[in-house]
Amino acid sequence: MNSIHQLAGQAREVMRRDTTWPFLIPRRRMVDVSKDIILYLEDLNVSFDGFRALNNLNLYVNDGELRCLIGANGAGKTTLMDVITGKTRCDSGSAWFGQNIDLLAHDEAEIAQLGIGRKFQKPTVFEAHTVFHNLELSLRCGKGVWRALTARLSGSERDRIDEVLSIIGLESSRHQLAGALSHGQKQWLEIGMLLAAEPRLLLVDEPVAGMTAEEAERTAELLTSLAGKHTVIVVEHDMEFVRSIARTVTVLHQGSVLAEGTMDQVQNNRDVVEVYLGEGA
Amino acid sequence: MNTLSALRSFGQWFAEFRQPGRGSSWLVGILLLVTLTMSAANLLLPADSPLYVSTYTITLMGKYLCFAMLAMAVDIIWGYCGILSLGHGAFFALGGYGMGMYLMRQIGDRGVYGNADLPDFMVFLNWQELPWFWFGMDQFWFAVLMALLVPGLLAFGFGWLAFRSRVTGVYLSIMTQALTYALMLAFFRNEMGFGGNNGLTDFKDILGFDLQADGTRVALLLATTLLLVLAFLSSRAIVQSRLGRVIVAVRDAEARARFLGYRTEHYKVWLFVYSALIAAVAGMLYVPQVGIINPGEFSPLNSIEVVVWVAVGGRGTLYGAIVGALLVNYAKTRFTALMPDAWLFALGALFVIVTVYLPRGLAGIFERFAVGMRREKHGEKSWRENSGQLSAGEVSA
Ligand SMILES: Nc1ncnc2c1ncn2[C@@H]1O[C@H](COP(=O)(O)OP(=O)(O)O)[C@@H](O)[C@H]1O
Ligand SMILES: [Mg+2]
Secondary structure (H helix, E strand, C coil), X not given: CHHHHHHHHHHHHHHCCCCCCHHHCCCCCCXXXXXXXXXXXXXXXXXXXXXXXXXXXXXXXXXXXXXXXXXXXXXXXXHHHHHHCCCXXXXXXXXXXXXXXXXXXXXXXXXXXXXEEEECCCCCCCCCCEHHHHHHHHCCCCCCHHHHHHCCCCHHHHXXXXXHHHHHCCHHHCCCEHHHCXXXXXXXXXXXXXXXXXXXXXXXXXXXXXXXHHHHHHHHHHHHHHECCEEEEEECCCHHHHHHHCCEEEEEECCEEEEEECHHHHHHCHHHHHHHHCCCC | CHHHHHXXXXXXXXXXXXCCCCCCHHHHHHXXXXXXXXXXXHHHCCCCCCCCCCHHHHHHHHHHHHHHHHHHHHHHHHCCCCCXXXXXXXXXXXXXXXXXXXXXXXXXXXXXXXXXXXXXXXXXXXXXXXXXXXXXXXXXXXXXXXXXXXXXXXXXXXXXXXXXXXXXXXXXXXXXXXXXXXXXXXXXXXXXXXXXXXXXXXXXXXXXXXXXXXXXXXXXXXXXXHHHHHHHHHHHHHHHCHHHHHHHHHHHCHHHHHHCCXXXXXXXXXXXXXXXXXXXXXXXXXXXXXXXXXXXXXXXXXXXXXXXXXXHHCCCCCHHHHHHHHHHHHHHHHHHHHCHHHXXXXXXXXXXXXXXXXXXXXXXXXXXXXXXXXXXXXXXXXXXXXHHHHHHHHHHC
């Protein structure tokens, strides 16, 4: 008797008209940035076979900001991006996208669909496809198998691709195979692929590695123009480049944040001078 | 001036559609033409006419076309998605066994023991009743359904486990070999209820038609051609859709695709199932034509041979797989008649030569030729060199 009552209670709970069944709640939620902070990383720890690649790392990034991450080789910059994008699981800590999305609860594909785009350290484009098709595949739309089979490019999607092509300056190579592009053009194409996906947050790992000075300059312009509409986090070694784009710089050292501030503040910071600038710049 | 811009826009249009597999409709035409001509020559001409095509040749051609379909199934998964399956023979054989079971039941009481309820080998084993998994197999539609469902589910289960745990490369290939090897051992056992060592044979009828009759043989050849063409067209539609582009993207840069939001493992699983279904259809068509199915079809070596056909024809083109399968099997028929024992060595040598000198197979030669012509025509930039590098990278990967 009792259990029947319980069952009826549960059934009533399930059928309540003022709630939505969990599986009907859309998975792609909008990120909530009402506090103006888009990325909260707290006490992150990652270790590889005992080596601590990230060590109690704390980092907050404002919405619409262009943030530069610098640090020596092996400081953990790429690992940090791996954690944000779901590639690497962290041992402890928390990572929130806005107020409402727990990044640690999602995998790579979901995080990408939530609006976090990532450029790899080594430029990675689909070499067997044309520039146009690379962008087509990156468009923000359903990514399921059935959707892909039946997908047709709409007029607005075509316009979006044209727009991105002009932003990255590859209009004339639209039908070229991506594999035939120069190294710098591949870097731009990859940035363009991120833009086609219309992400909220862009993670850009070493965008000017292997670029000529002019190409780097154009890339700097491109990245600064993106800030505001998107939040951009750039990892870079090239101090000249960082100086040309950065408003706020975060210095990583041995897996944790060493200093944060404007370029001048950071360069005059005693810790930074000691461990980092002492060797190079 | 005007013609120049027209040429350029044509070039751009062409460039956008130069996906692998496009522009190979001539193959469909040739296949249909050849099989129809052969069929007419067999049925309409007297046996002493110089143009008469023997029923043996008809059946041989049907067998080759089944192999071509199997090769295409492997090409879809290997050439387009980079998954080197060395176990597609398993899906082929399972489809074949499904059809074989139906043909066994069609024998009825015309077997050696004259038992209408049990196939001969069960009577021989002293079994009293039909095992449960033979029920319904006397219905053609049910047998066909099972011959698709079982390989399809096996491919789904295997793919789900393997791709979700992100098994790739050599490990995956070894797993597929293990799969087909395990099935071979299982089907060799008499207790399995599939005829053990001898397999299923001595078929009489299919759908009420005598399997030995010329008309049935021709009909089977035509059915095989038709289904090969259908499978080719649907596969081409798939590889030319956005789905096909995602699949190639997964092959070349899986991580990039994943970070763009694609669930790459789902793509791989469904493509694997599709490919297994085509292999199963090929197996279903193969059995009534050769008249036997036995566990030897599960042999790991068979699956490896299929990969050689695809490599020879040129992977990632669909038509290359078909051409490769036809040519290598014709060569095999010729070669084994001369030197039966040397075939495996010849096959190995062929594979080495193709891998070293023709990484894109015969289709590569053909396309280089076609591109050369096109480049002469409108001075378009070459794009083959780049894809050549790409396939070299895949080989080492
Ligand atoms: N998958 C991995 N396995 C083992 N060690 C790793 C792995 N990924 C990164 N590391 C180590 O973690 C450290 C930080 O690497 P990384 O984040 O790539 O540095 P960087 O700041 O140069 O991008 C390096 O010492 C690297 O060797
Ligand atoms: Mg790095």
